[in-house]
Amino acid sequence: MESLLSVEGLSAHYGNVEALHPTDLKLASGELVAVLGPNGAGKSTLLRAIMGLTPGAGRVRFEGVDLPRDDTCAVAMRGVILVPEGRGIFGPMSVRENLDLGAYLLGARHGEIAARLERVFALFPRLKDRQTQLAGSLSGGEQQMLAIGRAMMAGPRLLLLDEPSLGLAPRLAAEILETLGQLNREGLGILLVEQRAPLALKLAKRAYLLSVGRVVAEVTPDQIASPHDLARYYFAAA
């Protein structure tokens, strides 16, 4: 199995506090892997550390080549794109301007930008109808679609998602995760951080369980039959 992303001994700290203890993780090309865990387990920190947004130590290799630990732009240029926690959309800008910013690294290659835009609108037709609307005035679900759409504009080879279902009604959350499943079936590698384990385990063939800043288990969906199984892993670690 050829590895798309390989994380070795990655740790991260905020000031003196180590929020993520040395962690190993692997993601094969075309794979969708979930990272599950309760609040404060270090899930977001893991993604931020991979992107080089939070300082720390360790090694992250992408397509066999090391990613720099302190240069997020360089990570993004390699095609590792993050959909941040809380979506991080630009509220005072229109939907279309948000999407254009996603394709920022393309510069003035208008043909390619238009092609990606078509693809995003095919994924999320609602965004097409709302192109000129201010992003801040979208509903929560639409904002999440925009955040994912913006990331797709960047032409990711690996998509990192931080709780895309957060604050969404169950049906909407399922819809969004279904779209992620579709992207994955088309061959996109996805690392999905989720708190709603059942949703994530419908898509992922493999999941890492995080608790208090470290990976406590690597599981397959059939090992997690009920919420009790999850709780057992989390509390066994603490």
Added chain:
Amino acid sequence: MTLRATTLPPRKISSLYFLLPWLAGAGVLAYAFIAGGYLVTVLGFAALYAIFVTGLNFFMGYTGQVSFGQNAFAAIGGYTSAVLTATHGWPVFLAMPLGIAAAALLALLIGYPTLRLRGHYLAMATLALGMIVQEIAVQWDRVTMGYTGIAAIPALGAFGWELPNDRAQLASLLVALGFSVWVSSRLKASRLGHALAAIAGSEDAARALGIDVARYKLLAFVIAAVYAAFAGSMFAHFVGFISPEMFGLHMVVLGFTMLYVGGIGTVYGPLIGAFIISLLPETFRGFKDYQDLAYGVALIVILIYAPKGIASLSRLWTARKKEGGA
């Protein structure tokens, strides 16, 4: 921040509302050109501040950072122009670009380390910069003449010819202002402008999209410094005299007031704010002892009814209906 983001089609009635303030402004300018005198000076200062604040808006409005030290760059532009022309007899068209280049260079050197700071820390660092430069202007009296200031600075001109009177000077300032605002509006709509807006929105999100946050912040800081130095240099040639007090903290506070009253982050806000704040105290002259009080009350009223600045009023007008449904 972006005006074209509203979806409502332009309506005739509201376009009349938009036009009215501009017509009023044009009326005041026309009156100044006919009547001359003191009003020309007031409007000249307004135009100079409008350039200064348009630059400040790049850094604080478009990019969402904070600087209390833009007076430093205005002082460098002003003093370079003054020393080179009045003391050494250089032509204005050489002294001015040199002052601007010096300010840009300093912004680059100072900005590189300080722009890693955020929020309050950046505010403190830039505040120190402004105070240091002003102190140098006071202490280095062999060159700057200290508190005495530099007098007999030639007016704008070239090849032995100078602008003949204050009206011609005002006209030249208005041309410079028009150019400055035009550049600002073009840059705002450009790739650079969008990158700056992304940084203002969320630095992390911008970085994760491959936007080089540090580089763009520095660029916005340098652009703001270039505008400040340009305004400072024009100031020296317009007034014919400069001294350190002109570039004190007062300049920073006034700039902030104009920026917020006019509308931070908008293209025309700085211009609107500069003219309103410059003219407001003059219109209250009849209140005599209570002039400052009236001025203060007027500022508060403006900020209550137009919390995002006067430039945003037009958008509020059109957006009001939409927000109910959104």
